Amino acid sequence: MSLLRFENVSKSYGDEEVLHDVSFELDAGDVEVIVGPSGSGKSTLLRCVNRLTEIDDGAIYLDGEDVHAMDENALRRRVGMVFQDFNLFAHRTARGNVTLGLTEVLGLSEREATERAEQYLQRVGVADQAEAYPAELSGGQKQRVGIARALAMDPDLILFDEPTSALDPELVGEVLGVMRDLADDGMTMLAVTHEMGFARSVASRLTFLEDGRIVERGPPERLFEQPDHDRTREFLGGLTDLHR
Amino acid sequence: MSVDETEPAAVGELPGRRRLTVLAVGVVFWAWLLARWAYHNAVLDRVFGALGAPDLLRSEVPVRNREPWLPPEPFASAADAVASLGLPEVATGWLVWLLDLVAFAIESAPALAEGAYVTVYLTVASMLLGLVVAVPLSVARVYGGTALSWLSLAYTELIRGTPLLAQLFLLYYGLPLAGAIDSVDLVGSGSVPGAAVFVAIVGFTINSSAYQSEYIRSALQSVDEDQLVAARSVGLSKWAGIRHVVLPQGLRYAIPGWTNEFVYLIKYSALAAFITVSELFGRADIIASDTFRTTDIYVIVAVFYLALVLTTALAMERVSTAVAIPGVGQHEGDR
Numbered sequence: 213m214s215l216l217r218f219e220n221v222s223k224s225y226g227d228e229e230v231l232h233d234v235s236f237e238l239d240a241g242d243v244e245v246i247v248g249p250s251g252s253g254k255s256t257l258l259r260c261v262n263r264l265t266e267i268d269d270g271a272i273y274l275d276g277e278d279v280h281a282m283d284e285n286a287l288r289r290r291v292g293m294v295f296q297d298f299n300l301f302a303h304r305t306a307r308g309n310v311t312l313g314l315t316e317v318l319g320l321s322e323r324e325a326t327e328r329a330e331q332y333l334q335r336v337g338v339a340d341q342a343e344a345y346p347a348e349l350s351g352g353q354k355q356r357v358g359i360a361r362a363l364a365m366d367p368d369l370i371l372f373d374e375p376t377s378a379l380d381p382e383l384v385g386e387v388l389g390v391m392r393d394l395a396d397d398g399m400t401m402l403a404v405t406h407e408m409g410f411a412r413s414v415a416s417r418l419t420f421l422e423d424g425r426i427v428e429r430g431p432p433e434r435l436f437e438q439p440d441h442d443r444t445r446e447f448l449g450g451l452t453d454l455h456r
Numbered sequence: 457m458s459v460d461e462t463e464p465a466a467v468g469e470l471p472g473r474r475r476l477t478v479l480a481v482g483v484v485f486w487a488w489l490l491a492r493w494a495y496h497n498a499v500l501d502r503v504f505g506a507l508g509a510p511d512l513l514r515s516e517v518p519v520r521n522r523e524p525w526l527p528p529e530p531f532a533s534a535a536d537a538v539a540s541l542g543l544p545e546v547a548t549g550w551l552v553w554l555l556d557l558v559a560f561a562i563e564s565a566p567a568l569a570e571g572a573y574v575t576v577y578l579t580v581a582s583m584l585l586g587l588v589v590a591v592p593l594s595v596a597r598v599y600g601g602t603a604l605s606w607l608s609l610a611y612t613e614l615i616r617g618t619p620l621l622a623q624l625f626l627l628y629y630g631l632p633l634a635g636a637i638d639s640v641d642l643v644g645s646g647s648v649p650g651a652a653v654f655v656a657i658v659g660f661t662i663n664s665s666a667y668q669s670e671y672i673r674s675a676l677q678s679v680d681e682d683q684l685v686a687a688r689s690v691g692l693s694k695w696a697g698i699r700h701v702v703l704p705q706g707l708r709y710a711i712p713g714w715t716n717e718f719v720y721l722i723k724y725s726a727l728a729a730f731i732t733v734s735e736l737f738g739r740a741d742i743i744a745s746d747t748f749r750t751t752d753i754y755v756i757v758a759v760f761y762l763a764l765v766l767t768t769a770l771a772m773e774r775v776s777t778a779v780a781i782p783g784v785g786q787h788e789g790d791r
Contacts, residue, residue: 289691299686313690347783
């Protein structure tokens, strides 16, 4: 059974339809990269998974369970999210960012949470910054803390919403490195990103979304080398040139 | 950050020597004030008595009969001496007035110290109780949905839109509140103040909670919305997210506004005198009617208020620094 399944999902903001009849599924361990021009509905698609945005039509299933029927906090405990602007809790240290969910949502003791947080900060390579506040961290460090925060909750799936778009170019690598490691460890990931190198080498599937519709979806090599649609070739070609 | 020497942004930012002078004056003032409070404190007196300590404290002396610790006479006779020099009034008038004022200040100081005691606990109690009311009010206003938000707004506007004095009169004379409080056995006996003080605390709490909630509301609104989104994405409920993420940041943003309200309340607490509370202004009023030296006593009491206000400002700067977090609140520009 697939871990995540979108079934004819539609979503509108007022008159504007941002997702139109989107269906796809994802198995455990899959890394799905979604690309598309701005305004194509990528972020909305991610936010529908953990119900930061509610869909209008269709259904989303997590491990066979309709997410709409689940308690939203229970759902979010199982679906991590990493944001473009990091969204670290500004008043908590790197460690405190990780522990909040552990103590308040998973009910761990302060000590267990701290130990677990240290462990995950170590895993993303920012253990030495555990005491630092977000304002004292570089963008790359912030995003790695953001990943540790999501990861420490031991989610079934992590959503990445343009995790490297707000970073200085020289900091992109460290974040992609962590994501690559996660993929190698078998973490299921749904990522909106324009890092084509990452998509090519790590993604099990690439989805090209435009105007709220899936234009084309498949293994990244096929979409890069011989896409069915000219529009896909045009868009991916543009991205690849940009990132060359 | 460089501070323009001629325009310190706050008392705490005064350059070295002037800062020391302010602090030294403050230390002397507070040492005297605290000693005065202890000297006439009934509870402390009883504790000392029970411990078998020598009877040093004078809690039984009525406020009017309390003796100053410095003799006023030298200043009074100095004033007389200067006056009798026969120099033109223009040249020495101010010095005579000043020396007389100092003598008068020394005589009135014990009663004013007692008044300051009431002012301080009235203000501190009302600020803290007001905060307890203001936090839920402001959260209701920002996150409470239509009904709660309107309720909070209505309360805030009603309280802020009517005179504090009218509120106090309504509570004290209009409602049976004072009688109800008075019927409690302890009230007004021994070191427990009378009903009017409790009514004043209730009034100031209600009033300042409305103002505080406005400051806190705007502080909550200045917390980045994505902070709550992030909390929710980890699985925290909306209320848990507000409690653990929005409030810790928002309350830090609110400190300058809250300090402002604190300083206002110290001065507005003078209105308690109108419902028979002998706080600082009330004491000054009594002295004024006893001595007819109206101008002089109000100048002296102004110095007391100034000292309380400056102390509050300094203390709140300390608090603000103590709880500061890089990237949160007023210290944002520092890095």
